[in-house]
Amino acid sequence: MLAGVIAMLASIVSKGVFEPHHSGDEHVWHAADHYPINTKTQLASQVNLDEEPGIDYDKPSFAELLSKADPTSGKKVFKKCSACHSINEGGANKVGPNLWNIIGKDVASTVGFGYSDAMVDFGGVWTIERLEAFLSDPKGYLPGTKMSFSGIKKDSKLADLVQYLISVNGN
16 A cells, blocks of 8 residues: 555656646746756767767877977987987997988888898888887887887877987988
8 A cells, every 4th residue: 555655646746847837828848957957077978979089189289299399308308219229420229220310211221230020021211100100109009129118108208309300310
């Protein structure tokens, strides 16, 4: 019997909440009082079908970062690289090849350096785009490379480094 009373009360309450209210002959509907309205948090979590997944559209492109990059800061970043690479014209190879004129240079072309098969097979020319991709994650970008460095994860530091390499490029 108690269950029947609870069911009857639930029915009366639900009709009062979810059915339109009548005031005389006029029909008054208060949807905002009865149905949830999307909040900013809910809207932000919804998928925008016009955007590609995994792309941060608020993040500046590497070209934008490069246009604002500081070669002086890049020289400081290069100190990590200098443990294995020289950058002077005619400089010696170290654990890694000399990086003088790296931009526009054929991949795996420094005389006297023993490159990995992966680097030799990679071929082509070192462009800014290739350097960006390689220096951000060497082993991820080029599996089989001998370069043991894990990469430069901060985009602004990577842009500074590439801007420094451009600034010392002899071409």
